[in-house]
Amino acid sequence: MAALIVVGEPAGAGGRRVSVMRRGREESLGTAFSDHDVIAFLQTAGLSDPEEVLDDPRWVQ
Template structure:
């Protein structure tokens, strides 16, 4: 089963697009931004989810890095 949260590869100008269940949540420049997006959809303790592969898929680049490669 695919993870419901996808953090896409860093954009050329920095930041990563975040989708939650296929819907664009926004452009994150840090883990704090991702946690805020998740809080807005009802996951208040989301900082513990960022390293759980069944919840979050990091695509392209290293996890937790938001700068352009």
């Protein structure tokens, strides 16, 4: 199974692009500058407990 959440490499401004796979398509959630930003994006995307999946490589790349 491919990861459903992708946190990209640091960009020039220091943030990381965060995206999710939804309905077979990659959907960008935004640019995160902290772990808190990633958690907030995932909550907005509908994950009920995003902190539980962040350290799981089956979910996050």
